[in-house]
Amino acid sequence: MPVIRIEVPEGTATAVKGRIRDGVKQAVIDTLAPKEIKYDYVAVREAFGIIGDGLPLVTVDLRPGREPERKKALVDAIAAILNSELAVDPVDLYVLFRETPAENHYTGGTPLPDWVPADQ
Template sequence: MPLVKIEIRTGKSVAYRQSLIESLREAFVDALQTPEAALWIRLCERKEENFPMPPGRSADAVLIEISLMPGRSVERKEALYRAIVEHLVCDAGVHPDDVCIVLYEPPAENWAEHGGAFMTPR
């Protein structure tokens, strides 16, 4: 059950925002074979004054935070990172230098759904 948050600056079109969401969805399906029903993606827009860009990033930078149950190899995670960047470049026109991805792996016992612990085989 990956949880994905995409953060961008405000002012982008609905079509662009939808292409970002779809790019992430496709990357997870391609790289991790994540069932779409298990994938939560949300896009958050930030005002320019609330989202300063570090040097070397454009105003079009995309920050992606992923929470994922632990257990995947470094190679699988790297495949996911590559798939995300490839889809964002091809589908949404994002420059690779404008993509930042952070992956968190809270232990499985810290996940719950439908009011109970969420445990799945890996």
């Protein structure tokens, strides 16, 4: 589970937003190695701003436990997707990771367990 919000400029085509969302969902699987992809939430929304001056902005909320290498791999994958879809230079991408304890993450009225790597 992470919850990922990607803010792109107003007027970004729906098809582009869909490709960004799908690409980021796959990047989560490839980099953060979740056990259950059911709980990967990715939203792309439009915001007032321009590329290189406040956009794109990516916020990743997740349970603690991912190694810095996994986070860096996700950032690199998101940067490649946004470069491909919106011609964003990776230097203009801002990604914020916010980690909160598992007991603060609920789905279906039940808190999620602590995160552990998929191979454990």
